[in-house]
Amino acid sequence: MALDQAGQYPIPEHVYIHVPFCSRRCSYCDFSIAVRRVVPVARYIDAIQAELVTRGLAAARGPIRSLYLGGGTPSKVGLGIGDITKLISTTSGIEVDALGEVTVEANPEDISEDVVRAWRTAGVNRVSLGVQSFDGEVLEWMHRTHSAEQASTAVEILVGEGIGRISVDLIFALPESIKRDWSRDLEMAAELGVGHVSLYGLTVESHTPLGRWTARGSVLSTPEERYETEFLEADRRLREAGFVHYEVSNYARPGEEAVHNSAYWRGVPYLGLGPSAHGFDGSRRRWNARDYARWLALVEGGVDPLEGGELIGPAEQSAERIYLGLRTTEGLEATDAEFDRAGRWLEAGWAERKGSRLVLTATGWMRLDALAADLLNLS
Ligand code: SF4
Structure with a gap:
């Protein structure tokens, strides 16, 4: 990345910030997370600022087209209006209303009128909800911390508080023994009236609870054909409901496509901050230390948390x-x-x-x- 006239590195138009905190690990989850009952919000935000300093990144001098707070569970950490505004301005250096798409990943149980109002004032205009299923027993098996009803309530609150751009995540190809009704979940997702749906096929990673259940035979892996039949059913139902399949895992009503994710697929530069975050400057990919404690120690010690990279x-x-x-x-x-x-x-x-x-x-x-x-x- 070239220095600008002020001798500083400009921040790309697309920024991802990894917020790693969760209250427990979901049974299938392989992400970089830190399980915390009480989240050290102030320390974490200071650490994001420290990362910008250690990497020689100055405040952006152009508009940021998308900012994505992903996780982990950004909604879990008790980020209030001040925290989110600080995170946004730390990264962008510009007024929040000059930002483009600002997405927060959220779990349904964290959504309340007060929280959403605060997010809106801070510039958040899109929420990605980790719904996964509308079946209480399935959610329990996944170790999710929300109930089936909380997903619908969360959408009602978001819409009521003026966040019209909502995405829901659904997982498919769960093991047969779970007896998940995929058709019903798809129907309920379509009925929510949201503009975006992301589908993820379950993968079994050895060091997750699901990986251990599978290794000792208490859960049988999903047969390969189920991935195809469930995906094709989702494709049919979502298209019938007015969605367009615009990327492998993503469906959107016209105009609801994610600006941020589309940047990855177009191969344009983006900045990643936080543990495990990836970035691309147009010629080189890089990724940060995956472990939260290690990332924190590096940035607090004034060291670039780079873990690896490759020249494209x-x-x-x-x-x-x-x-x-x-x-x-x-x-x-x-x-x-x-x-x-x-x-x-x-x-x-x-x-x-x-x-x-x-x-x-x-x-x-x-x-x-x-x-x-x-x-x-x-x-
Ligand atoms: S909420 Fe998301 S990031 Fe956290 S443990 Fe569950 S799947 Fe992983």
Whole structure:
């Protein structure tokens, strides 16, 4: 990243801040989190400021198009209006109303009129709710800390307080023994009237509670076919309800697409702050120390919390062009050789040709990695 005229590094237009605190670990969760009953809010915000200093990042001198407070559970940490405003201005250096999309990830049980009012005043205009399911027993199995009713109530409160841009997360392909009614969950999500839905297929990581249950045989892994059948059902139902599938995991009503996430898929620079946060400056990716205590010790000691990085050279750029292109409904601007190579996918109905673009179909999304690898073998 080049220095600007003032001799400082500008902050990219898209900023992610990882807020790692949760009250307990969900059974499937592999994220970088710190379980805390009482969250050290002031220390954490000071540490974010310290990271900006250690990395030589000055306040931005242009508008920030998106700011995303992800986690962890940002809504859990008792971030009030002052805290959020401080976080935002720390990072952007500009007035909050000059920001574009400002998203907070939230768990339904943290939503109240007072909290939402405070967020709005601080500049938050989008909330991503970790709903996952509307079935109380399923939520309990997941170790989620909200009830089925709290999801609907949270949406009512958000809309009532003027936050119209709401996304809900749902997990699919749960083990058979859980007896989750996926159709009912999809119906309820569609009925909420929200503009955005993100779908995540369950993955089993060995060091999570679910990984341990699976290893000792008390939970059987989900068969591969269930991923496809449940995803295709979701695709059908969400389209019928007026959603557009605009990226592998994401559905939006027209105009409700996430500005922040779209930046990742377009391959534009973004800044990541906080433990485990990733960033990209246009030529190099970097990621921070994953462990909260380690990240904290580094930034408080005046050290860049960098854990790793990679230069995006010609080989990586060509892989990203294919992979990122195929992720979205805009598709990949493909060469003749790539269209030839994709002949088998087109015949199988996994992809379509739209002018000069190769676009995956719903069944193709499930095979994204294999299809991208197939095209990469050309280069
Ligand atoms: S709330 Fe989210 S980040 Fe926290 S433990 Fe559960 S899945 Fe992980």
